[in-house]
Amino acid sequence: MSRFAFTVEFDGRPYMGWQRQAHGATVQQCIEEALGRITGTEPVIHCAGRTDAGVHALGMRAHVDLDKEIAPFRLMEALNAHLRPEPIAILGCEVVPEDWHARFSCIARAYEYRIRNRRAPLTVEAGLVWRVPQVLDSEAMHEAAQQLLGRHDFTTFRSAHCQADSPVRTLDRLDVTRAGERITVQAQARSFLHHQVRSMVGCLALVGMGTWSVADLKAALDARDRAALGHNAPPDGLYFMRADYPG
Amino acid sequence: MSRFAFTVEFDGRPYMGWQRQAHGATVQQCIEEALGRITGTEPVIHCAGRTDAGVHALGMRAHVDLDKEIAPFRLMEALNAHLRPEPIAILGCEVVPEDWHARFSCIARAYEYRIRNRRAPLTVEAGLVWRVPQVLDSEAMHEAAQQLLGRHDFTTFRSAHCQADSPVRTLDRLDVTRAGERITVQAQARSFLHHQVRSMVGCLALVGMGTWSVADLKAALDARDRAALGHNAPPDGLYFMRADYPG
Structure with missing residues (x-):
């Protein structure tokens, strides 16, 4: 074997x-x-x-x-x-080795979320990015994202169907960068809750539109309540990028 | 009106x-x-x-x-x-203005051809790039491409269905660059013949594989004969990028 x-x-x-x-x-x-x-x-x-x-x-x-x-x-x-x-x-x-396990040996997971910030509909990228027609302030999104770094109870950003024992996770990276119409969110953690990346990105978009302040995002995190979630971003823009293992 | x-x-x-x-x-x-x-x-x-x-x-x-x-x-x-x-x-x-014409006023056209140079099949990029499994030498491709710059009879690189009066065109740019598995060919001219970009890229790929030398590409151009064409690249990787107009 x-x-x-x-x-x-x-x-x-x-x-x-x-x-x-x-x-x-x-x-x-x-x-x-x-x-x-x-x-x-x-x-x-x-x-x-x-x-x-x-x-x-x-x-x-x-x-x-x-x-x-x-x-x-x-x-x-x-x-x-x-x-x-x-x-x-x-x-x-x-x-x-026999004791290497894709899930249980994994010590870090990286996701990327791709946004196309424009009014026109998508063509070649349909299904591959999230189109947001409202102008997004990516610097405000990045600033807000830094509030989510570290060890927190992420219940607000967790699907009702999440099967994890604990809602506590340690978020190591959440960077928002822009190149023209393209906004990229890079997330890294040991592990994520179900829907966590999409829920964080959805709320960061609210900050980018000016609908939410940085403080609103922090308040949503602190609420530890799924009802405090502002928006869950669609699956289209989410990519599982990398899994890291010891050694 | x-x-x-x-x-x-x-x-x-x-x-x-x-x-x-x-x-x-x-x-x-x-x-x-x-x-x-x-x-x-x-x-x-x-x-x-x-x-x-x-x-x-x-x-x-x-x-x-x-x-x-x-x-x-x-x-x-x-x-x-x-x-x-x-x-x-x-x-x-x-x-x-009434005398502005998308086709006849255009003074330069730019195309981009996108290659994914890898063995594995395509997934998210299927239909959007040309996958070439053989390792391509992109520097040799770029060197060969420079032979095609300037005013030439491009009959070799012209579809049998081309309706242009003359096979003579002036190629202003044909740059080949690589970023990891991605090879990009950027072409610019006042106008192109039917299939010209795909035919040039197909032959550049033969140079990249080592099947053709730089001299072979030049000989194909000089032949002014469609039968001298090495390969016509598929439409998947071709993008019309830009049309320029006076003023």
């Missing part, structure tokens, strides 16, 4: 999210079925962070145990062939 | 190209039908450069004559509303 780790890129639009569902295609299901066609078994994969419907990944990490002698490069090539024409690509594959 | 000029962005994937066709949706048709619903007439639009099926635009320019009193901003807003859900967006609109 060998444990293989993958780096996965996918377009989240056609999927109900990462995790297998009773109804609707998911990323996990597509990869497991491709692995099944290669191995003749029913492998189960584990990932660093289960993404929602419509959320993308450029550097998701996942692992699987296989009772099969196969070089990692050949497994990657076979998987990419069997995944066709799904918009899921295996970017890397290597053998890892 | 007022002449309105537009800046247009579109995703070329769903269209048979810019120009109206007997069968199949085109960008021209979509915009003309949207204009028709606004004005109750059958307006005809003209563009700076007719693009092929699958080719995108981030800054196409076009004009139309309308016998209607309407502020340019309102016309743009109405057009964007009527174009929904087509992936076509009007980014700007202004009134221009």
Whole structure:
């Protein structure tokens, strides 16, 4: 038995999210079925962070145990062939120690949220960014974002469906930068609550529009109440970028 | 009667190209039908450069004559509303002099060709870039590209369906740059022949792979023969970026 780790890129639009569902295609299901066609078994994969419907990944990490002698490069090539024409690509594959776990060994996760700040509708980027027509003050957004850094009870920014035991998380990075019409929010933490990045970005957008002050964002955090949430940003602009592991 | 000029962005994937066709949706048709619903007439639009099926635009320019009193901003807003859900967006609109012509007044056109140089299949960028799995030497591509600058008979790089009177064009810029897996080719000229950018990029890729030398590319140009063409790059990676006008 060998444990293989993958780096996965996918377009989240056609999927109900990462995790297998009773109804609707998911990323996990597509990869497991491709692995099944290669191995003749029913492998189960584990990932660093289960993404929602419509959320993308450029550097998701996942692992699987296989009772099969196969070089990692050949497994990657076979998987990419069997995944066709799904918009899921295996970017890397290597053998890892038996105690390496894509989810439980992960010590940091990085997301990026992409906003297109313009009035005109989207064309080539439809489904790939969040279009915000109101002019956003990205410097105010960045200043407000710094209020959320550190260890807090993020209940306000947590989905009602979140299954985490605790609403306390430590946010290590939340940077807002602008290049022309493009505003990018980069978030990093050991782990995130369900909907946390989208909820933080939605509220930062309210600050960017001038609807909320920096103090309003802080008050929403302090409320520790989902009802204090200003706005949950759509999945379109969210990308799982990177998972870090010790060593 | 007022002449309105537009800046247009579109995703070329769903269209048979810019120009109206007997069968199949085109960008021209979509915009003309949207204009028709606004004005109750059958307006005809003209563009700076007719693009092929699958080719995108981030800054196409076009004009139309309308016998209607309407502020340019309102016309743009109405057009964007009527174009929904087509992936076509009007980014700007202004009134221009009667002798301003999107095609005939244009003094320079700029295209960008986007390559993703990697082995793994595309996901979020499918249809939006050309994936080349072989490792490309972008510096060799740039060096070779400089051979094509200036005034030449570009018959080798011209589609059999090209309707231009002369195969002679003056190429002002053909820069190849790399950022990680992304290779970008930026082309500028007063005007281009049909398929010229895609044909030049296809041959530059052969140089990048080491299949062609810089001298091979020059020989292909000098042959003035479509049969000397090495490769025509797919439409996916091509973007009409900008049209320049006097003043």
